[in-house]
Amino acid sequence: MVWVIGNKGMLGTQICRTLKENKIECTGTDCDVSILDFSALEGFASGKDISFIVNCAAYTAVDKAESDVDFARALNADGPRNIARLAKKIGVPFLHISTDYVFDGSASSPISEDAPIKPIGVYGETKAEGEKSVQEETGDFYILRTAWLYGWSGKNFVYTMIRAMNMRDSVKVVNDQRGTPTNCVTLASVILKIIENRLAGKNVPNGIYHVTDLGEITWFDFTNEIKKEAADAGFLLNKDCVVNPCDTSEYPTPAKRPAYSVLDKSKIQKTLGISLPDWKESLKSFINSALFDKTRIE
Template identity: 40%
Template structure:
């Protein structure tokens, strides 16, 4: 196992928290996870200085450095009325990071999203399938992917979906909060995806980061990493209630049309893990197994929120 130095821009959210938790258990590992107030990815000069300093720190400590970019404008609906800011963070910020990685000789793992696809498929999307985002968020994330891959840096894009955990804002925590405020909940039953526990995603990204830091590939530059299986938001909500010890029949199905929102949501955004497995990376467990593990590990924290 490599002695890694990991820089995580946008690292104060759920993914950064899980990366820090895993690396804290590794002897000699280093993680720096600045939030937007500490590292503004839209400031190219600040980014170049930060990454240059990080590269020197890793060298002095004889660690293998890698950057995992979790910085993103993820307010999907707000992005529809704030496209310039979404583009600055998701596209221009990603480009600045990739440029600085190239200059400093740092490998980059850039986290992206299922929203780059149109969502009208009927089988899991492969990394090579045509993209076609239908929201500002999806379009700006796709622009960021392209900037990273065209930058000349040693860079990989990892798309994920429906991420949840004990930190940050996510669907699981929203369901738990609403369960204490409402007798019943209506949740959409016509959007299908793969819920992904942030801890499992972090483990997968670190496995890739180790490979990348040791210059062991993989050759595939775009990969998908989610917990396996597929489910609707309604079915996911019922599973959350069941794990939480609540009556899952309090959750009722509805359609996307019943609750119109500013941004388009993919009706089907399951991501295929074929390329991930072919790269020799550890297959992800099922979403249901991961949900049970999340409650086993963080149940007490979740129950107090």
């Protein structure tokens, strides 16, 4: 049985869906079992035939983290340490989700897993601490760094921008931050592949892996493609909405954003023998799916 922690979040919901679609038994917990309480985690695991643990729980409010440092550190560093400790105790692999925010954004070409980490904000700092915590507590770990994630469940950039374009005559979107939009389906499919291989007794080397869709664009580019696909799908009521580019400096936020967040995915593709999808392909699939939540764009 796979235990998905943070199963009610955007990614956790998709992972559970993907596992069930592929006939892999799973169970999930969210706030009902605190990752800050080792005894609670241990109590939940007791008596269950758990074979793999996936952690999606995290403090993800990037700007709020700047003033809520202790709680962000608790969820992003202390919590993963507890889960990794438990995974080692019961003898199962542990997969933990991390982020491109562990880097400072100064790169100019896709970032490899062994590039030096240098976070520029509290969120990135605490996620980096979480990676270290996991590696200190267990050797049987997988840390998957991802970026610009969106999914059918929960708030995300795609829903937000379609709703904004339906309500306004124009929107401004930053054009000086580069990265790769990533459909939760892509990340969940990679996690599925790792789990399937491990449950089948196949070797998947432990370590850190980068997982996003393929491609390199700005948020402005992303918005224009969202506009196109939403219009084609009949979701864009205001097709005359103008998307204007702007610089990050025009939208100051408490936390700095990495200017360049493109991750090198060659390691995970080679290890699993897979080809990740292009970001445009994933976006089209997302918007045209029956799972697309129209209530979130109204």
